[in-house]
Amino acid sequence: MTSIPRVVVIGAGSTGAATAHDLALRGFLVTVVERGEIASGTSGRNHCLLHSGGRYAVNDQESARECISERRTLEEIMPDLLERNGGLFVALNEEDLAFKETFLAACEVCGIPARELPLARVRKMEPFLNPDVLAAVEVPDAVFEPFHFCLAFLATARTNGAEVRTYNEVLELRTEGGAVSGLKVRDHRTGVTSMIGADLVVNAAGPWVGEIAAMAGLSVPVTPTPGVMVTMDVRLNNLVINRLNRPADGDIVVPQRATSIIGTTSWVVEDPDLIPVPPDHVSRMLACGQQLIPAVAKVKVRASVAVARPLVNKTGGDSRNVSRTFECFDHAAEGVEGLVTIAGGKTTSSRAMAERVADVVCAKLDKQVPCRTRETALVSYRDYYR
Numbered sequence: 223m224t225s226i227p228r229v230v231v232i233g234a235g236s237t238g239a240a241t242a243h244d245l246a247l248r249g250f251l252v253t254v255v256e257r258g259e260i261a262s263g264t265s266g267r268n269h270c271l272l273h274s275g276g277r278y279a280v281n282d283q284e285s286a287r288e289c290i291s292e293r294r295t296l297e298e299i300m301p302d303l304l305e306r307n308g309g310l311f312v313a314l315n316e317e318d319l320a321f322k323e324t325f326l327a328a329c330e331v332c333g334i335p336a337r338e339l340p341l342a343r344v345r346k347m348e349p350f351l352n353p354d355v356l357a358a359v360e361v362p363d364a365v366f367e368p369f370h371f372c373l374a375f376l377a378t379a380r381t382n383g384a385e386v387r388t389y390n391e392v393l394e395l396r397t398e399g400g401a402v403s404g405l406k407v408r409d410h411r412t413g414v415t416s417m418i419g420a421d422l423v424v425n426a427a428g429p430w431v432g433e434i435a436a437m438a439g440l441s442v443p444v445t446p447t448p449g450v451m452v453t454m455d456v457r458l459n460n461l462v463i464n465r466l467n468r469p470a471d472g473d474i475v476v477p478q479r480a481t482s483i484i485g486t487t488s489w490v491v492e493d494p495d496l497i498p499v500p501p502d503h504v505s506r507m508l509a510c511g512q513q514l515i516p517a518v519a520k521v522k523v524r525a526s527v528a529v530a531r532p533l534v535n536k537t538g539g540d541s542r543n544v545s546r547t548f549e550c551f552d553h554a555a556e557g558v559e560g561l562v563t564i565a566g567g568k569t570t571s572s573r574a575m576a577e578r579v580a581d582v583v584c585a586k587l588d589k590q591v592p593c594r595t596r597e598t599a600l601v602s603y604r605d606y607y608r
């Protein structure tokens with residue numbers, strides 16, 4: 223081991239980017255290897271919702287608490303990267319209306335500021351919202367731009383010495399005496415294959431974590447769980463519009479720049495590189511989106527995409543009901559040293575995921591440095607290219 227331990231992070235999505243930042247800030251030599259461009263996996267194509275936690279307040283309170291806590295932290299450390307527009311949970315029928323008190327009580331328990339707004343005001347704020355809404359509750363949802371989100375973490379990591387190698391795909395993990403000691407990568411721009419040595423490897427490959435773990439003969443209980451999102455050609459809402467009920471298909475419309483994104487569905491695939499966009503999912507999104515915002519019917523669809531959540535699903539249960547929280551796996555428990563996997567969570571919780579895995583890295587490499595990412599403002603994402 224060198225005097226400063228070298229940690230290689232696999233993946234430059236939101237998890238890997240935030241992890242690189244945390245580890246570099248704690249004084250490790252960090253190398254990020256990413257097979258494509260930054261945020262070219264799930265992080266680059268999600269709803270872009272910086273969750274208030276409202277969506278999980280009733281069913282998944284651990285995740286809801288993580289979201290509101292991280293939403294506040296991200297507002298402090300990356301204020302220029304967020305659209306702090308807020309969100310509404312709207313009731314469209316009696317069942318939604320009956321859910322309102324449960325929702326408000328759950329938000330209070332989770333520490334999520336939530337208040338009912340007068341409908342006359344809501345209609346002024348959201349002229350395209352279904353005029354028949356029966357109630358609307360405001361929460362502090364926000365919106366991020368995923369590429370800039372990841373870039374800001376990596377730009378800051380680079381100011382602290384991290385190296386980022388994009389277009390470098392991990393082909394093999396090198397093991398010596400039962401421990402991972404490095405990896406073999408191919409640089410797709412040059413075609414050159416090389417070895418990178420590591421005191422520890424962090425597997426932050428999102429829905430591909432299972433493929434990386436398999437290179438060391440390991441398995442992780444992470445299921446690639448896609449969702450379809452339909453992007454409309456026009457921005458139809460100012461705030462994030464959520465259905466006031468338990469999470470279900472097509473219950474959210476997130477404004478993103480000049481568009482509105484309707485989402486989402488949830489099913490399981492074997493290969494996160496081969497995700498179809500089922501036409502019936504698209505029509506379901508459009509039908510559900512129209513219930514929230516009738517003008518969806520009059521606007522062109524710009525794109526329909528599907529990406530996979532790296533969902534930690536230990537029971538193999540229905541993916542809709544599995545917690546959206548995250549987990550860190552130290553593979554020493556299965557007899558392989560030198561490899562730690564971090565998976566699950568959300569882009570919203572990426573800083574907290576990074577803190578968790580960096581704590582594990584510190585303990586394993588005997589370098590006790592506290593986490594400082596909560597109070598360290600990120601540099602501009604533009605600095606990545608400077």
Ligand SMILES: Cc1cc2nc3c(=O)[nH]c(=O)nc-3n(C[C@H](O)[C@H](O)[C@H](O)COP(=O)(O)OP(=O)(O)OC[C@H]3O[C@@H](n4cnc5c(N)ncnc54)[C@H](O)[C@@H]3O)c2cc1C
Pocket residue numbers: 232233234235236237238255256257258259260261262263264265266267268269270271272273390391392393426427428429430447448449450451485486529530531532565566567568569570571
């Ligand atoms: C439909 C949908 C909507 C969502 N909406 C939101 C939302 O609005 N807000 C939110 O907070 N979260 C949202 N999420 C969740 C969030 O997008 C994910 O939890 C998050 O993006 C996962 O980030 P990650 O870095 O772990 O994975 P990824 O972003 O997938 O990053 C993993 C990276 O590893 C790389 N990689 C894979 N294999 C290799 C290899 N062999 N060598 C080198 N690199 C490799 C990939 O190219 C990829 O860039 C959504 C998820 C889905 C499915």
